[in-house]
Amino acid sequence: MGSSIRTPQLFLQKLATLALTISLLLLPPSTVVAAVIFSDSEFLDSDWVIQKQADSTPGANGTFSVQQDTGIGNPGPSQRIAHRYTADGTRTQSFATWHLPVLPVYDPSVEGAISSIDMSADVRGSYLWQFWLFQDGISYLHDRSTFVSRNAFGTFFDPGLVPSDFTCIDGLLVCPDMLDFSTSGGAITFGMTAVTSTDVTGTRNRLGYLDNWQATVNQAVAVPEPGTLAMFLAGLLGLFAFARRNRPEY
Ligand SMILES: [Ca+2]
Numbered sequence: 001m002g003s004s005i006r007t008p009q010l011f012l013q014k015l016a017t018l019a020l021t022i023s024l025l026l027l028p029p030s031t032v033v034a035a036v037i038f039s040d041s042e043f044l045d046s047d048w049v050i051q052k053q054a055d056s057t058p059g060a061n062g063t064f065s066v067q068q069d070t071g072i073g074n075p076g077p078s079q080r081i082a083h084r085y086t087a088d089g090t091r092t093q094s095f096a097t098w099h100l101p102v103l104p105v106y107d108p109s110v111e112g113a114i115s116s117i118d119m120s121a122d123v124r125g126s127y128l129w130q131f132w133l134f135q136d137g138i139s140y141l142h143d144r145s146t147f148v149s150r151n152a153f154g155t156f157f158d159p160g161l162v163p164s165d166f167t168c169i170d171g172l173l174v175c176p177d178m179l180d181f182s183t184s185g186g187a188i189t190f191g192m193t194a195v196t197s198t199d200v201t202g203t204r205n206r207l208g209y210l211d212n213w214q215a216t217v218n219q220a221v222a223v224p225e226p227g228t229l230a231m232f233l234a235g236l237l238g239l240f241a242f243a244r245r246n247r248p249e250y
Contacts, residue, residue: 033115034221038104038190039214043068043079047103053096053139053193057085062095069209074122074153078211081127081194089201099210100134100191106217107187113220114181114188118159121192125208126150128195131158131215133166133179136186140166140179141193153211181220190215 040047045068055062062085069080079099087093108114119131123146130145142165148154163179180186192213196206 034219036106036111036217036219037214038101038106038217039212040101041073041212043077043210047101048079049100049102051098051100053098054195055085055095057093057095058088061085064095064097066097066099072124072209074124074211076211078122078124078209081125081208081210083127083194083196083206083208084204086203087198087201089199092197092199094195094197096193096195098132098139098191098193100189101213104190104215105187106190108181108185109183109187111217111219113183114185114217115162115220116159116218117161117190118157118214118216118218119161119190120155120157120159120212120214121210122153122155122212123148123208123210124151124153126196126206127208128197129156129210130193130195131156131161132169132191132193134189134191135179136177138175138177139169141169142166145195153209155212 045066048066050064050066052062052064062083064084065082067080068077070077072078072080081097081099083095083097085093085095106114117133119142121129121131123129126147128145128147131142133140133142140163142158142161144158144165146154146156148156163181166179168175168177168179179188192210194208194210196204196208198204
């Protein structure tokens with residue numbers, strides 16, 4: 001069968017190979033910063049530890065109950081938070097709980113330095129919400145907080161957080177330590193703080209809901225994007241194949 005028929009096909013194949021090779025080799029090198037993501041949208045009771053963080057009600061009488069709520073969520077289930085306390089109306093009195101997922105632990109000394117952390121959650125209820133981190137036995141609250149609607153979920157998104165965005169908190173006191181995102185930093189856990197307060201007299205029973213909690217750890221070291229590396233290798237192979245095919249044929 002005719003080389004006269006195959007020859008144009010071979011030429012086109014070579015041309016296509018060459019074009020592909022050149023285009024692959026000319027692609028700009030790109031890198032991606034690896035990220036480690038921790039998230040929860042189900043809120044099994046066993047996955048979270050809740051603690052009283054601060055209580056300025058008379059006699060520190062605040063109590064709380066926290067449990068998975070399968071009926072309400074964005075979508076359900078979510079974590080249902082109830083703060084109960086009696087206030088005397090003499091001043092604004094606050095009650096705060098820490099919400100700590102059991103699993104998320106990122107150890108910079110093992111997994112690499114952190115460039116920043118993105119945190120987000122869907123929250124609902126007349127609560128003040130804050131993200132916080134926990135490192136070497138010390139709590140660090142993010143300075144920014146949010147209120148959302150009592151009756152609808154709103155998204156609280158806080159991207160690009162670095163150590164200077166956080167304040168070291170020891171009980172109700174501010175302490176001098178700074179978070180350490182470098183490879184000499186201790187393991188970090190991630191959580192939420194839920195705060196309610198009142199300046200009126202009487203028993204308060206406040207409800208809040210937390211859903212779609214997520215912490216994204218953006219790692220400091222850029223790594224070659226696997227796809228780019230593969231394309232570069234494919235380009236090299238293509239060049240090699242083209243060179244071989246381009247030898248005189250007898
Ligand atoms: Ca959910």
